[in-house]
Amino acid sequence: MWNGAGIIRDMTTGYSGYLADKQIPDPNALRCRALPRIGTHASLSRDSSRYAYRESPEQCISCGHCVIACRDGGYHAISVIERHVTIDKDTCDGCGLCSLVCSGGVIVMRPRMQTKE
Numbered sequence: 001m002w003n004g005a006g007i008i009r010d011m012t013t014g015y016s017g018y019l020a021d022k023q024i025p026d027p028n029a030l031r032c033r034a035l036p037r038i039g040t041h042a043s044l045s046r047d048s049s050r051y052a053y054r055e056s057p058e059q060c061i062s063c064g065h066c067v068i069a070c071r072d073g074g075y076h077a078i079s080v081i082e083r084h085v086t087i088d089k090d091t092c093d094g095c096g097l098c099s100l101v102c103s104g105g106v107i108v109m110r111p112r113m114q115t116k117e
């Protein structure tokens, strides 16, 4: 999301390099290898070392970019209603997308152990 569609080219180049490094001639040899590790969203670990924090909520312009980024990441941890930003710390995965897309610097990432709201 941050790098745009051009990242697909980097991924295919990286994938080709990985196959060459591992001397895997046929990409199909890796097909379905990850399936046993797929779980549900609810089973994802919440032990991230960071979480999103409202550093300067007065700067919020209600653009909604953070809400979209969080939702597209599958978390639904942020809501913004009339410039009031609410972040559910327990639902936040610490991915940092919201802080990347917030041009106003409203949201920053903080270590979980350090913060108390």
Ligand code: SF4
Pocket (backbone or CB within 6 Å): 051, 052, 069, 070, 071, 073, 075, 076, 077, 078, 087, 091, 092, 093, 094, 095, 096, 097, 098, 099
């Ligand atoms: S860090 Fe990720 S999961 Fe947490 S609120 Fe931001 S976008 Fe949502």
Ligand code: SF4
Pocket (backbone or CB within 6 Å): 059, 060, 061, 062, 063, 064, 065, 066, 067, 080, 085, 101, 102, 103, 104, 105, 106, 107
């Ligand atoms: S991205 Fe930043 S400015 Fe936009 S709604 Fe979210 S907190 Fe507010």
